[in-house]
Amino acid sequence: MYTKFETYILRDADRAIIPFDEQNSDYQAVKEWIAAGNVLAEPVGPAHAALVEQAKAEIRIQRQPIISILDGLQSSALVNGDMARAQVIETAKQGLRDLTDLDLSACMTFEDMRLTVKTRYLQLAAALPVEVRKAFSEAVN
Structure with a gap:
């Protein structure tokens, strides 16, 4: 599961910050995860x-x-x-x-x-x- 913030994506499992960077392998994995029909969570509480x-x-x-x-x-x-x-x-x-x-x-x-x-x-x-x-x-x- 991933949570989308304004300037990055948070991988909930290990709290890793994933930048919106096409060269980043973690970001590519998130895009594949979304392409498989998954949806990014919205942050709970204030942005x-x-x-x-x-x-x-x-x-x-x-x-x-x-x-x-x-x-x-x-x-x-x-x-x-x-x-x-x-x-x-x-x-x-x-x-x-x-x-x-x-x-x-x-x-x-x-x-x-x-x-x-x-x-x-x-x-x-x-x-x-x-x-x-x-x-x-x-x-x-």
């Missing part, structure tokens, strides 16, 4: 693209308080002339802004998307000095 947009909206909401805290820390660093720390904070803020560019196409569920985002949050936090890392603590819990 994948809608889930991705929902995940990105959630990212924007969750990151804003962290960016606000980092703004304050960055302002303090600039007032104190600590340009190196201000740059580290700016890099962290950019990392947060870039979260909406994460590739979530391989995530099959909304929970998979949340886990992918949480993993990236943890990576961003791990690269920061301890005192700056505290701004991330609530976001990853």
Whole structure:
């Protein structure tokens, strides 16, 4: 059994993602399966693209308080002339802004998307000095 999504076909047996690619042998097998009279299933629940947009909206909401805290820390660093720390904070803020560019196409569920985002949050936090890392603590819990 196969399920058709907007940008790929999912082989239900092993959750393999099959692109719409004439050169792909799995895609050829799906076409033969359809030619034999079978029908692709429609996804249950929201379309994948809608889930991705929902995940990105959630990212924007969750990151804003962290960016606000980092703004304050960055302002303090600039007032104190600590340009190196201000740059580290700016890099962290950019990392947060870039979260909406994460590739979530391989995530099959909304929970998979949340886990992918949480993993990236943890990576961003791990690269920061301890005192700056505290701004991330609530976001990853």
